[in-house]
Amino acid sequence: MTALEPRADAAAAPSPGLAVTVRNYVALTKPRIIExxxxxxxxxxxxxQRGLPSLWLVIATLVGGALSAGSANTLNCYIDRDIDKLMHRTEGRPLATGAITPAAALRFGIALSVVSTLWLGLLVNWLSAALSFGAMAFYVGVYTMVLKRRTAQNIVWGGAAxxxxxxxxxxxxTDTVAWPAVILFLVIFFWTPPHYWPLSMRFKDDYANAGVPMLPVVAQDVAVARQVVAYSWAMVAASLALVPVADMGWVYLVGAVVSGALFIGEAHRLLARAKEGAAASVLKPMRLFHFSISYLTILFLAVAVDPLLHLAL
Structure with a gap:
């Protein structure tokens, strides 16, 4: 072998297999958030529908919504790739590790946005397509590009998406937007801070290292916990407002009251531990984070079951 001949061990590394590549692109879409x-x-x-909507309509809406959310999350990863490398929680994302190039991720995110908008517009209706595109644009353009790195209230307003x-x-x-949908919008709007701030409390060192001013980074634990409690009460109040607005029955009412009471109890427990000056290991903010997911699941299960019982009766 001459000095000019390439060494075998210097050859380019083989490209990843199809399965690995697909997993990396799926990871860009943050499937757990989509779920x-x-x-x-x-x-x-x-x-x-006040009952069972068309199965095809449900499938078409879910596919379009998943594609749209995947687009927003992919573009979020593209924009945040610099800070994702600095945080332990996100350092394994495909753009942070270099498994996918920024240009490829950008093309993928844009393609998903186009496909999702056309899918919803042609197979569902154009109002749904417009709302979906607006949510994606707000999450990427307002939350990710403007709010996230500039204000401690980023997740409050960014959570609107x-x-x-x-x-x-x-x-x-219905091809319309009515008051029951607006009430549910408010429930999730008020739910987002007490869902996300406990997570931010757990990983506030990550956010601080990345220069992201999440509320737990710039405020004391007691101040954060007080806001968590306030938003929790507002969330439960909004959930109960759905009863008269949408003529909900006892199944929803019981679900909203019981799960809401448990949520508020967890929020006050977090505040009490914060007032005691508990260390991060004792504060246990992730307890509320995990319960918040269960709360949303229980509440919306009640939203689905209640009209079906009305139909059966």
Whole structure:
């Protein structure tokens, strides 16, 4: 072998297999967040229909919504790739590790946005498509590009994008947006801070290292916990407002009262531990974070079941 001949061990590394590549692209879309968004869409469709909507309509709405959310999350990863490398919680994302190039991620995110908008417009209705596109644009353009790195209230207003699936689910059935959908929008709007701030409390060192001013980074634990309690009460009040607005029955009422009381109890427990000056290991903010997911699932299960019982009776 001459000095000019390439060494075998210097050859380019083999490209990853198809399965690995697909997993990396799927990871860009943050499928766990998509699942949570879709949990709120289907029950809202049941409520709008006051029964069982068309199976095809449900599938078409879910596919379009998943594609739209995947687009927003992919573009979020593209914009946040610099800070994702600095946080332990996100350092394994495909753009942070270099598994996918920024240019490829950008093309993928834009393609998903186009496909999702056309899918919803042509197969559901154009109001749902417009709401979906608006949610994606707000999440990327307002939350990710403007609010996230500039204000401690980023998740409050940025979380409005995560409230849109209920409007999309309602409009998919009725081609309108009515007060019950607006009430559900408010429930999720008020739910977002007490859902996300406990997570931010757990990983506030990550956010601080990345220069992201999440509320737990710039405020004391007691101040954060007080806001968590305030938003929790507002969330439960909004959930109960759905009873007269949408003529909900006892199944929803019981579900909203019981799960809401447990949520408020957890929020006050977090505040009490914060006032005691508890260390992070004792503060246990993730307890409320995990319960908040259960709360949303229980509440929207009640949203779905209640109109079905009305139909059966």
């Amino acid at each position: 949570l968004l879709l949990v709120t869409t289907v029950p809202t469709m049941f409520l709008a 995560g409230c849109m699936p209920v409007l999309i689910g309602w409009s998919a059935v």
